Amino acid sequence: MGQINVEQLGFALGAQVTGIDLRQPLNDLSRKEILDAWHRHLVLVFPDQDLDANQQIAFSRNFGELERNDFQPHYRDPDHPEILLVTNKHLNGKPSETRNTGRNWHSDLTYTNRPAKASLLLCKERPPVGGDTLFANLYLAYETLSKPMRAFVETLEAIHDVSLIKGLEKRDPQKVADLKRTNPPVAHAVVKVHPETGRKALLLGQRIRGFVGYTEEESAPILNFLNEHASSPEFVYRHRWSVNDLVMWDNRCLMHLALPDFDQTKTRHMIRTSILGELSGYYVKDGEEPEKESLMQAIASVS
Numbered sequence: 001m002g003q004i005n006v007e008q009l010g011f012a013l014g015a016q017v018t019g020i021d022l023r024q025p026l027n028d029l030s031r032k033e034i035l036d037a038w039h040r041h042l043v044l045v046f047p048d049q050d051l052d053a054n055q056q057i058a059f060s061r062n063f064g065e066l067e068r069n070d071f072q073p074h075y076r077d078p079d080h081p082e083i084l085l086v087t088n089k090h091l092n093g094k095p096s097e098t099r100n101t102g103r104n105w106h107s108d109l110t111y112t113n114r115p116a117k118a119s120l121l122l123c124k125e126r127p128p129v130g131g132d133t134l135f136a137n138l139y140l141a142y143e144t145l146s147k148p149m150r151a152f153v154e155t156l157e158a159i160h161d162v163s164l165i166k167g168l169e170k171r172d173p174q175k176v177a178d179l180k181r182t183n184p185p186v187a188h189a190v191v192k193v194h195p196e197t198g199r200k201a202l203l204l205g206q207r208i209r210g211f212v213g214y215t216e217e218e219s220a221p222i223l224n225f226l227n228e229h230a231s232s233p234e235f236v237y238r239h240r241w242s243v244n245d246l247v248m249w250d251n252r253c254l255m256h257l258a259l260p261d262f263d264q265t266k267t268r269h270m271i272r273t274s275i276l277g278e279l280s281g282y283y284v285k286d287g288e289e290p291e292k293e294s295l296m297q298a299i300a301s302v303s
């Protein structure tokens with residue numbers, strides 16, 4: 001008999017975990033049960049967890065070293081660098097810069113060379129309707145490709161670019177310039193083996209500007225196809241938040257999208273911790289990808 005109760009929420013992914021108070025230290029058995037359920041369901045929803053920032057940090061530390069948000073220092077909680085405030089509340093008398101966080105498909109921090117392994121998001125306030133989050137299963141996205149397509153995507157490296165975060169133009173230009181300077185484009189393999197489950201998953205999203213070695217025109221249709229395939233409704237779980245839901249997801253086999261489907265005059269206030277993943281990928285210098293024009297020049301010069 002387990003210590004926690006796990007109830008599946010969606011066919012592709014998602015489970016609710018009850019029977020546990022996350023303010024209390026986790027014993028080894030509960031930790032193992034949570035990890036087993038997480039590997040099976042990819043997104044775990046812990047309802048009714050009224051945690052403060054320190055309690056969320058303490059719970060998150062059970063699963064690894066925490067990201068201190070040095071890649072995005074302007075958006076973290078000044079008192080807790082491990083906490084990213086995803087909020088539309090006014091901060092210091094101004095609309096929060098993170099009010100539009102997550103508005104295109106992504107996995108957290110893939111624009112760095114150490115994408116987050118896990119993220120834990122706690123809902124402190126929510127609008128009366130909407131403000132949902134979508135999660136897409138990237139194992140299924142890989143496994144349902146045809147055999148030749150799987151072989152093809154195994155050869156691809158995608159260039160993840162922080163400037164493709166949707167809504168950056170609505171943020172303070174100085175802070176955005178800092179974000180871009182500290183996060184040059186980084187290439188990651190499109191197919192990754194999950195280090196704990198051994199299953200292969202795609203690493204995709206809408207913050208990819210193309211594939212290493214391919215022109216923009218070549219990359220765009222491939223990327224569009226892969227993102228559309230991966231976000232097919234049958235691979236997606238939609239989470240409708242309740243206050244004090246803590247949701248823990250695995251960025252190594254999921255991408256997610258925060259919907260702007262709510263009245264923006266109503267508060268949506270979330271606090272996020274992220275667990276550091278493995279070092280991966282390499283920085284790509286601007287101009288390293290071939291442009292159609294330069295390829296034409298090269299062909300002209302040899303013909």
Ligand code: SIN
Nearest residue numbers: 086101102133258270
């Ligand atoms: C995020 O992209 O990490 C934020 C998700 C959300 O606010 O629902």
